[in-house]
Amino acid sequence: MPMTMSQKILAKKAGLSEVRAGQLIMAKLDMVLGNDITSPVAIGEFEKAGFAGVFNTEKISLVMDHFTPNKDIKAAEQCKRCREFSRAHNITNFYDVGEMGIEHCLLPEKGLVMPGDLIIGADSHTCTYGALGAFSTGVGSTDMAVGMATGEAWFKVPASIRFNLTGKLGKYVSGKDVILHIIGMIGVDGALYQSMEFGGEGLKNLTIDDRLCMANMAIEAGGKNGIFEVDEVTLEYVRSRSNREFEIFAPDKDAEYARVIDIDLSRVKSTVAFPHLPENTKTIDEITEKIPLDQVVIGSCTNGRLSDMKAAAEIMKGKKVAKGLRCIIFPGTQKIFLECMELGYAQALVEAGCVFSTPTCGPCLGGHMGILAKGERALATTNRNFVGRMGHPESEVYLCSPEVAAASAIEGHITDVFCPHNKICKP
Amino acid sequence: MNVKGTVHKYGGNVDTDVIIPARYLNTTDHAELAAHCMEDIDKDFIKRVNTGDIIVAGENFGCGSSREHAPIAIKASGISCVIAASFARIFYRNAINIGLPIMECPEAAKAIARGDRVGADFDTGEIVNETSGEKFRAEPFPGFIKEIINAGGLINSVQLTMDN
Numbered sequence: 001m002p003m004t005m006s007q008k009i010l011a012k013k014a015g016l017s018e019v020r021a022g023q024l025i026m027a028k029l030d031m032v033l034g035n036d037i038t039s040p041v042a043i044g045e046f047e048k049a050g051f052a053g054v055f056n057t058e059k060i061s062l063v064m065d066h067f068t069p070n071k072d073i074k075a076a077e078q079c080k081r082c083r084e085f086s087r088a089h090n091i092t093n094f095y096d097v098g099e100m101g102i103e104h105c106l107l108p109e110k111g112l113v114m115p116g117d118l119i120i121g122a123d124s125h126t127c128t129y130g131a132l133g134a135f136s137t138g139v140g141s142t143d144m145a146v147g148m149a150t151g152e153a154w155f156k157v158p159a160s161i162r163f164n165l166t167g168k169l170g171k172y173v174s175g176k177d178v179i180l181h182i183i184g185m186i187g188v189d190g191a192l193y194q195s196m197e198f199g200g201e202g203l204k205n206l207t208i209d210d211r212l213c214m215a216n217m218a219i220e221a222g223g224k225n226g227i228f229e230v231d232e233v234t235l236e237y238v239r240s241r242s243n244r245e246f247e248i249f250a251p252d253k254d255a256e257y258a259r260v261i262d263i264d265l266s267r268v269k270s271t272v273a274f275p276h277l278p279e280n281t282k283t284i285d286e287i288t289e290k291i292p293l294d295q296v297v298i299g300s301c302t303n304g305r306l307s308d309m310k311a312a313a314e315i316m317k318g319k320k321v322a323k324g325l326r327c328i329i330f331p332g333t334q335k336i337f338l339e340c341m342e343l344g345y346a347q348a349l350v351e352a353g354c355v356f357s358t359p360t361c362g363p364c365l366g367g368h369m370g371i372l373a374k375g376e377r378a379l380a381t382t383n384r385n386f387v388g389r390m391g392h393p394e395s396e397v398y399l400c401s402p403e404v405a406a407a408s409a410i411e412g413h414i415t416d417v418f419c420p421h422n423k424i425c426k427p
Numbered sequence: 428m429n430v431k432g433t434v435h436k437y438g439g440n441v442d443t444d445v446i447i448p449a450r451y452l453n454t455t456d457h458a459e460l461a462a463h464c465m466e467d468i469d470k471d472f473i474k475r476v477n478t479g480d481i482i483v484a485g486e487n488f489g490c491g492s493s494r495e496h497a498p499i500a501i502k503a504s505g506i507s508c509v510i511a512a513s514f515a516r517i518f519y520r521n522a523i524n525i526g527l528p529i530m531e532c533p534e535a536a537k538a539i540a541r542g543d544r545v546g547a548d549f550d551t552g553e554i555v556n557e558t559s560g561e562k563f564r565a566e567p568f569p570g571f572i573k574e575i576i577n578a579g580g581l582i583n584s585v586q587l588t589m590d591n
Contacts, residue, residue, distance in 0.1 A: 024571045037452045039493050044455060049582045067453060082503045124493040138496035140538035144580050154571070189487040193516050222487060224516055243556055261518065277440060324582055365449040365492070384491055392446075393467040426506035 004160040006195040009135040009249050013118040021159040021258075029059065029137075030134075031113060032147040033121030035103055036064040040078045041141035042122055043085045046148060054089045055151030061093040061112060062086055062217030063103040066361045068096075071368040091345050099304050101333025102358045104128040104216060104301035108208075109333055111242030115230045116249050120144065120153050125301050125383065127218045128228035130207045131211035132234055132249065137225045145312030158224045160195040161186075162257040165202030167266035173416040175210030175302055176313065176381065177399040178263065179217040185261075192222035193305030194258060197251065199229040202265045208237045209307040215300045217383050220278040222254035243387045271401040272414060274381075276387045284404060284416045291398070295378040296327045297411040298402050299357070303381035308402040313345035314407035315417065321353035328370045330357040339355055351367040353395075354409070372397075380416055429548050430507035430528065431557075432479040435472060436541035437483030441520065443497040446489065452496055452584035461503035462494050481547070483539045485511065489518025495525060502527040508547050510554060510565070512536040523572055524581040530554065532565035549576070 003011065011019040013027035039062050041357050049376040054060055062082050067075035079096070086094035093112060100106065115133035115309045119126065122144035129136035137151070147153050164183070183190070196218045198211075206214075209227050217349065218225050219227025228234070230248045238246070273316060298312045309331055321327045329349050331337045336358065340346040346356055357363075363370030363403055364382040370376055378398070385397035407417040409412030445467045447460055454460065465472040482501065488511035489497060498521045501509065509522070512533040522529045526551055530562065534552045539545055543558040552567040578584035 024569065025542075037449075037496075038494065041455050041499075045582050049586055072453060078453060122495070124491065126493075136580060138493040138517050140493055140498075140517060140524060141522035143496060143520060146585050188490060189513065189515070192487065192513060202565055219491075219517075222490065222515060297561075365444070367449050384442075384444065386442045386491060388443050388448055388467040397475075 001257065001307055002254040004195065004255045004257065005197050005229065005249050005251040006135050006160055006225060007157055009116060009118060010155060018265060018349050019157045021157055022156060024159045025157060026152055026154050027118055028398065029120060029151050029153055030117040031059055031061060031119040032144060033061045033103060033119065033123065033126060034144050035066050035123055036068060036075070036079050037066045038122035038141045038144065039082045041146065042144040043081055045142050046278065048308060049145065049149070051149035054148045055090065057090045058092045058190035059151065060148055061107060062091060063095045063106060064097060064100050065102050066360065066365070067367050068100065068360055069358065071362070078264065099334065102304055102361055105304050105332025108132060108212060111238065111243065112243060114238055114244055114246040115234060116247040120147050124219045125216050126214055127223065127225050128216040128301060130218065131215040131226050132238055133228060133230035135225055135227065137165065138219060147264055153420055158193060158195040159258040159339050160197045161191055161259045161261060163196065163198045163297045164200040164262045164266055165367050166191045166200055166262065168205040168269060169265045171290060172403040173268055173270055174401050174403065175206060175213035177271045178265065178268050179214040180273055180278065180281050180399065181268050182263070183217065183221045183278050184271065186221055188220060188277050188279045188351060189319065191218065193236040194223060196221065196223045196224065196226040198368040199251070202230060203229060204233065207307060208233060209305045212305065213302055214308040217278070220383060238335050270401060270404050270416060272387055272404065274396065275385050278385060278399060287414060290416040292377070293325055293379050293408060293413055294376040295370065295376060296405050297363050297370060297380035297382060298405050299330030299332065301324045301332065301361070301381040302383040304330060304336065304359070306336050309345045309379065311337065311342050313348040314402060314404040316352040316354070316410060317348040319352055321409050325409060325412050327354040327409040328357060328363060329354045331359055333359055363390060379405055386424060429546065430479065430545040431544070431546040432507050433477065433480045433482050434483050434539055434541055434543045434545050434577040435476065436539065437440065437468070437482065437484040440487045440490055441493050442491035443489055443494050444491055447494065452494060452560035457499055457503040460500040465494060466499040473504060474524050476504050478505065479507045480508050481545050482509045483536055484509070485536055486513045488514050490515035493517045495521045497527050498522045499529045510535050511548065523575055526576065526580040530565040535565065575578045
């Protein structure tokens with residue numbers, strides 16, 4: 001029976017010759033991930049269950065990224081619990097302040113996730129690693145606890161939506177615009193319980209950073225996972241980071257899909273999601289009203305990678321953040337932070353009036369490092385604009401690319417990179 | 428297993444950020460989490476809710492963040508069951524894993540109103556609105572998931588398997 005890419009990985013990891021959509025399987029895991037918010041709950045369950053130990057000390061990653069550097073005493077206690085657990089169980093991939101990054105920027109960078117892997121993480125954006133051709137999905141803390149102990153998890157095999165990519169992105173348009181465009185088209189539950197599989201001749205024109213950003217937001221369409229076919233771009237990225245052997249899976253030519261959607265990358269425009277759902281999208285030229293901003297946030301597991309920092313720095317270099325607007329930059333990892341310094345991006349951004357933060361999930365989820373007051377409005381390169389996501393329940397978050405965020409930070413309102421004064425003009 | 432309670436009604440796409448805002452995720456204490464359950468969309472929920480009450484909501488309930496704190500907060504607030512038109516998949520998994528009963532039934536989600544008295548039978552999937560007299564049928568869980576529920580959640584279920 002022909003299978004999709006996701007189904008092939010699941011079949012392999014379940015030790016089956018084939019699987020079909022809807023089938024319940026038990027499968028072996030290559031990585032189990034948790035952070036400083038979800039791991040303490042998992043550790044509690046792990047201990048309550050009386051598990052003797054972890055299934056593999058190298059196949060668990062604990063990343064202290066959400067409320068770190070510790071935002072308060074309770075957050076500090078949670079990190080301490082993770083630290084003690086990691087020490088007691090000799091967990092190799094425990095990343096604390098100084099080594100850590102935002103988990104979904106860090107794991108690919110460290111070569112801890114590879115094509116063909118089966119990965120679960122107690123964080124919904126675990127779907128990011130599908131960019132590398134892995135089956136990777138978010139779960140809760142109890143699944144994480146059991147995964148850490150047994151190295152296995154149960155899955156319901158998903159049907160897939162196939163996205164056929166053609167063409168090439170235009171200037172100032174990136175992976176974020178493509179995924180916002182898709183979520184706007186299919187809705188926040190458009191891929192519910194399903195896999196989103198990306199391929200086609202346009203794939204080669206997407207960088208790894210574009211793909212990581214797109215796979216990252218599969219969850220925002222309700223998707224179980226987002227997954228990209230493996231090509232030369234993928235291989236170059238993963239081989240420079242790990243010597244581990246891996247298997248490349250490709251979808252069968254005659255695989256059945258719940259839906260097939262064609263995306264011409266050359267037609268995708270800068271896209272902004274309005275409050276309070278990622279599906280409330282408008283292309284930048286559809287925004288006719290002036291939308292003044294109190295805060296711009298550039299970074300996160302969605303857009304905290306080097307190319308995102310570069311895009312923002314190039315637009316902001318030599319310019320100034322609008323008076324009365326706060327612009328917060330948070331790079332994904334320590335390595336990206338260093339590269340931002342070496343390449344002059346950090347300097348350009350700080351000189352423009354931005355603040356440069358240590359890697360943290362803080363502002364994205366309204367944790368710390370950039371909370372909004374009642375009635376305030378932010379434009380962010382993050383992934384969610386739910387009620388209260390970045391602070392007060394009566395604040396607002398708009399989502400966009402680093403390019404639009406940087407241009408808007410200079411203007412003080414949401415703006416087209418090409419037409420900073422909200423005039424109608426074509427590139 | 429049967430439950431009966433008064434309904435708290437919500438719309439579609441209730442996300443886990445409003446079920447339990449991230450600013451309270453610096454604790455894993457169930458009672459503390461319950462104290463802030465739903466507060467960003469329904470400030471008085473925690474004052475109104477009585478043990479055994481039922482949440483009824485639209486499509487994609489529990490979307491967004493994978494935080495297990497969300498079903499934990501709902502369960503610890505006293506809610507006995509969530510009935511929705513559909514559930515986001517991570518919430519669906521988490522609810523089963525921690526033993527918060529959920530039922531997927533678009534017809535019930537649409538017809539049942541705030542304040543109605545509703546009963547639910549998890550074995551048969553029957554939902555009865557005692558206020559209006561209407562009956563609905565949700566798909567009962569597949570056997571595999573019933574085993575997890577009957578064991579009292581995933582941890583207990585895995586322990587049983589390991590013991591065998």
